[in-house]
Amino acid sequence: MFWWLFFTTANVTNYTERxxxxxxxxxxxxxxxxxxxxxxxxxxxxxLKIREHTWLNNFNLLFIDNPxxxxxxxxxxxxxxxxxxxxxxDIGRDLVSFIRKFLNLFEQFRTVPLYIFGESYGGKMxxxxxxxxxxxxxxxTITANFRGIGLGGAYISPxxxxxxxxxxxxxxxxxxxxxxxxLVKIQRKIENSIIKKNYHYAIKLEANLVSAIDEITRGIxxxxxxxxxxxTSLPNVLRFENVTNSFMxxxxxxxLNISENITWKYINADVYEALYNDIMKPVTTRVxxxxxxxxxxIIVYNGVFDFIVNVAGTAEWLKNLSWIGREExxxxxxxxxxxxxxxxxxxxxxxxxxxxxxxxxxxxVPIDNPAAMEEILKNELLKDxxxx
Numbered sequence: 001m002f003w004w005l006f007f008t009t010a011n012v013t014n015y016t017e018r019x020x021x022x023x024x025x026x027x028x029x030x031x032x033x034x035x036x037x038x039x040x041x042x043x044x045x046x047x048l049k050i051r052e053h054t055w056l057n058n059f060n061l062l063f064i065d066n067p068x069x070x071x072x073x074x075x076x077x078x079x080x081x082x083x084x085x086x087x088x089x090d091i092g093r094d095l096v097s098f099i100r101k102f103l104n105l106f107e108q109f110r111t112v113p114l115y116i117f118g119e120s121y122g123g124k125m126x127x128x129x130x131x132x133x134x135x136x137x138x139x140x141t142i143t144a145n146f147r148g149i150g151l152g153g154a155y156i157s158p159x160x161x162x163x164x165x166x167x168x169x170x171x172x173x174x175x176x177x178x179x180x181x182x183l184v185k186i187q188r189k190i191e192n193s194i195i196k197k198n199y200h201y202a203i204k205l206e207a208n209l210v211s212a213i214d215e216i217t218r219g220i221x222x223x224x225x226x227x228x229x230x231x232t233s234l235p236n237v238l239r240f241e242n243v244t245n246s247f248m249x250x251x252x253x254x255x256l257n258i259s260e261n262i263t264w265k266y267i268n269a270d271v272y273e274a275l276y277n278d279i280m281k282p283v284t285t286r287v288x289x290x291x292x293x294x295x296x297x298i299i300v301y302n303g304v305f306d307f308i309v310n311v312a313g314t315a316e317w318l319k320n321l322s323w324i325g326r327e328e329x330x331x332x333x334x335x336x337x338x339x340x341x342x343x344x345x346x347x348x349x350x351x352x353x354x355x356x357x358x359x360x361x362x363x364x365v366p367i368d369n370p371a372a373m374e375e376i377l378k379n380e381l382l383k384d385x386x387x388x
Contacts, residue, residue: 001098002065002072004033005106006043010058019113019147019381020060022099024129026120026155028279029271031071032063034248034264036119039240040366046240046247053370058377060112064098066125067091067275070268071248072258084274088283092128099133100142113147115381120309120363121275123154127283127290134294148297148352148380149290153309153363157282159194161313162206163187165213168310172225179216186212194280202280222308224362237363241266284317291323297352299380303361303368304345311357318355325351337375344372354380 007015023041025032038046041055042063055061065071067085075083085091103110116133118126130149136142155161166183169175175183186209193202213220219231227236248264290296300318302311319330329350337345337356345358356376361368365376 001068001094002031002033002074003098003102004037004063006056006061006063008058008060009043009056015060016108016112018059019115020062020109021055021150021381022062022064022114022116024064024066024095024116024118024122024125026118026122027070027267027272028067028121028125028275029070029268030122030266031065031073031264031268032122033065033071034244034252034266035240037063038244038247040119040364046243048251053366053374055366055377058374058382060109062102064095066095066098067271068094070271071264072253072256072262074262084271086274087278088124088128088281091125092132095125095129096132096136096142099144100136103142103144110143111145113145113381115148115150117150117152118154119152121155121279123151123156124283126151126154127156127286130296131286131290134290134296146296148299150299150301150380152301152365153303153306154300155279155309156287157284157313157317158202158206158280159191159282160316161309162190162209164310164312164316165209165307168307168312169213169217174220175216183209183212183216190280194282199280200277203276206280220307221362223364224303224305224368225307226305226362282317284321288321288323291321291325291351291353295352297354297380299354299356299376301356301358301365301373301376303358303363303365305360305362305368307362309363314355315357318353323353325353329353337372339371339375344369344375 008018010018012018023032023036025036043054043056045051065073069075069084116126116130126149133146137144137146166180166187170180190202190205193205219229219233221227221229221235223235223237245266302314304311332348332350334346334348337347345356347354347356358365358369358372366373
């Protein structure tokens with residue numbers, strides 16, 4: 001499994017004075033070595049220019065190309081497709097195996113606060129990885145200072161996201177009542193399929209729902225519906241596919257002396273297909289187990305212009321969680337997130353759970369509103385660290 005470690009550039013005596021963040025990309029099948037690193041939070045962009053709001057300013061970063069066979073990760077066996085991950089359970093086991101080896105190699109990180117961040121489907125992976133890691137730490141088979149997880153635009157409960165689509169479009173005046181009713185019918189079929197645990201049929205219906213929305217709206221960007229687009233526009237997340245493929249397979253492959261036999265792909269279709277039946281499964285039960293069994297902090301954040309993993313859906317599954325803080329959570333009020341006298345969002349905090357809804361942002365908060373994201377990280381990861 002390919003990984004890329006960056007040490008923080010913070011003004012500290014030693015990099016171990018700052019937390020280590022593991023970044024997991026979504027898809028499933030997208031590699032963090034390219035997308036998360038060069039398009040979102042790493043030290044450089046695709047033009048090799050310094051990123052002003054890189055997370056490296058305050059934290060150590062570890063990008064992992066996962067599941068296996070994604071990005072620069074590869075199998076040595078010729079029958080690799082038979083070993084592709086089929087669920088987040090498989091992914092969690094692979095990541096736990098990886099982190100055990102990583103901490104044996106970098107023993108100094110065993111005492112450093114560790115956080116796992118995942119975006120989109122990567123958030124589902126982060127939840128499962130966190131739960132399995134917590135259990136290994138609890139039974140003494142892994143030593144790590146595991147503190148929390150960050151779920152950014154994370155596809156935790158697909159049923160709660162898809163059932164919001166028609167209402168969002170109607171509220172913004174994008175669809176009329178007739179189109180609204182048409183979309184709701186498909187959404188109810190998705191909901192029934194998920195309730196019956198027919199996830200294969202649910203993901204097919206979800207594709208039908210997206211196609212219907214495309215036809216009715218003549219083009220919106222599902223990842224940020226505030227962006228300019230038309231019927232022929234690619235979502236912003238896909239516009240960088242060709243240039244990133246070229247960059248990673250030429251500039252980066254040569255710089256890192258990676259074998260010519262390995263081809264970096266923006267998204268690995270084989271991995272996506274292997275996980276096809278897992279995409280619509282919720283992982284809310286794992287979130288509940290983490291909240292009820294551990295003190296692991298769960299940091300949830302969503303951009304308000306994210307359509308596909310919308311704020312309303314996130315608020316819904318958070319409201320319905322069965323955990324010791326449920327009543328307190330549902331009675332709590334939102335607080336203002338402000339940076340330099342500018343309102344950047346709102347948040348709610350109860351015990352070890354916090355949820356941020358971020359203004360002027362879509363699916364990728366680090367790209368769309370880096371100032372807000374930086375403030376969230378300072379609030380949640382550096383409270384116990386002397387910040388300079």
